[in-house]
Amino acid sequence: MAVSPDLLEILRCPYCVSGPTRKAGDDPGRLELVKGTWLVCQEPDCGRKYPIKEDIPVMLIEEGDKWIDTPVSELAADPGPLVEPTEYVPVPRPSDFGTSRQGYDRQRLALLLLSILGVSILIAGLVYLLRPSDSSDA
Numbered sequence: 001m002a003v004s005p006d007l008l009e010i011l012r013c014p015y016c017v018s019g020p021t022r023k024a025g026d027d028p029g030r031l032e033l034v035k036g037t038w039l040v041c042q043e044p045d046c047g048r049k050y051p052i053k054e055d056i057p058v059m060l061i062e063e064g065d066k067w068i069d070t071p072v073s074e075l076a077a078d079p080g081p082l083v084e085p086t087e088y089v090p091v092p093r094p095s096d097f098g099t100s101r102q103g104y105d106r107q108r109l110a111l112l113l114l115s116i117l118g119v120s121i122l123i124a125g126l127v128y129l130l131r132p133s134d135s136s137d138a
């Protein structure tokens with residue numbers, strides 16, 4: 001648990017402290033740390049829960065929304081990685097460009113070979129069709 005207690009002390013449920021959804025009181029949206037990896041909004045009608053992923057509290061209303069209907073007892077002790085693998089977009093590195101160009105060259109080579117094969121078949125067919133007609137009579 002590397003999130004500092006000082007940080008946790010000042011964090012509040014973003015839904016309950018801002019805009020028209022701000023709750024009444026001097027200090028609305030207080031959060032309780034649960035299982036070391038969840039911040040649970042203490043407002044009775046909120047129910048939002050914010051995961052701490054890789055020691056970083058994900059204080060997004062959309063994230064809290066996902067867990068409104070999940071009881072605290074059913075929260076996973078490990079909320080998962082900060083960035084979901086499916087959302088991961090790799091940043092191209094110079095070495096990747098080399099690899100992709102190599103793949104492109106291989107694709108072009110395969111197309112070239114296919115074209116040569118196609119032309120060969122075409123020529124063979126023409127030769128067969130245009131062969132001297134007397135040879136078929138023989």
Ligand SMILES: [Zn+2]
Pocket residue numbers: 013014015016029041042043046047048
């Ligand atoms: Zn809240």
